[in-house]
Amino acid sequence: MGEITASGLLFEEIGEAHLAEVLxxxxxxxxxxxxxxxxxxxxxxxxxxSVLSGDPRFKSYAIMQEGEMLGYVLIARHKNKQAYDTSGEISIYLKPGCGGRGLGGHALRFIEERAAELRFHVLVATVCADNEPSRRLFVKHGYEQSALFKEIGSKFGRWLDIVSYQKIIGQLQ
Incomplete structure (x- = not known):
């Protein structure tokens, strides 16, 4: 089973039963x-x-409430080189219509706690510069902008920028 937080949300490690809804x-x-x-x-x-890496440090969790999946949150490998092993890339995806309810903040606090337990030192989040709700979420929770890549992607006939945020959550081991 998963862990129920003070918010009443249940964070369940993603398994096969969650995959279709995550997709x-x-x-x-x-x-x-x-x-x-x-x-x-x-x-x-x-x-x-993408979500079932097989590595015990890189985990994905369904955000559940009363049996309904409201989204998911994950820690993925930041880069596939050993010196980066204490850094994790985090992502949060909420079911359409579930934004604006504070779920992102609860998911972020949950994944930060898991990351600290797993001895991560830095968490990184990379978002499209157009994604103002995500940008505000990370800044509100103590993440600092660490990079801006201009016109790095193209979608829907226009150039897109990405912004990376990072937060140091642990000490050198």
Whole structure:
């Protein structure tokens, strides 16, 4: 089972039973927004590889409330080189219509706690510069802008910038 937080949300580690709904949530953003830089919908095997890494440090969690999945949050590998092993890339995807309810903040606090337990030192979040709600979320929770890449992607016939935020959560081990 998962962990119920003070907010009444249940964070369950993502398994096979969650994959179809995770795929639906993610593909909504692929097809309708610049939140994802994928331009083609992902398949179930691609999503499985993305959220079920097999590495015990890189975890994905369904955000549940009263049996309904409201979104998911994950820690992924930042870069595939050993010196980066204490850094994690975090992402939060909420089901369409679930924004503006404080879920992102609860998910962020939850994943930061997990990351600290797993001895991560730095968390990084990279978002499309157009994604003001995500940008505000990370700044509100103590993340500092660490990079801006201009016109690094193209989607829906226009150039897109990305912004990276980081937060130091642990000490050198």
């Amino acid at each position: 639906d949530i993610y593909n909504y953003y692929v097809l309708n927004t610049t939140v994802s830089f994928h331009t083609e919908p992902q398949s179930l095997p691609e999503m499985r590889q």
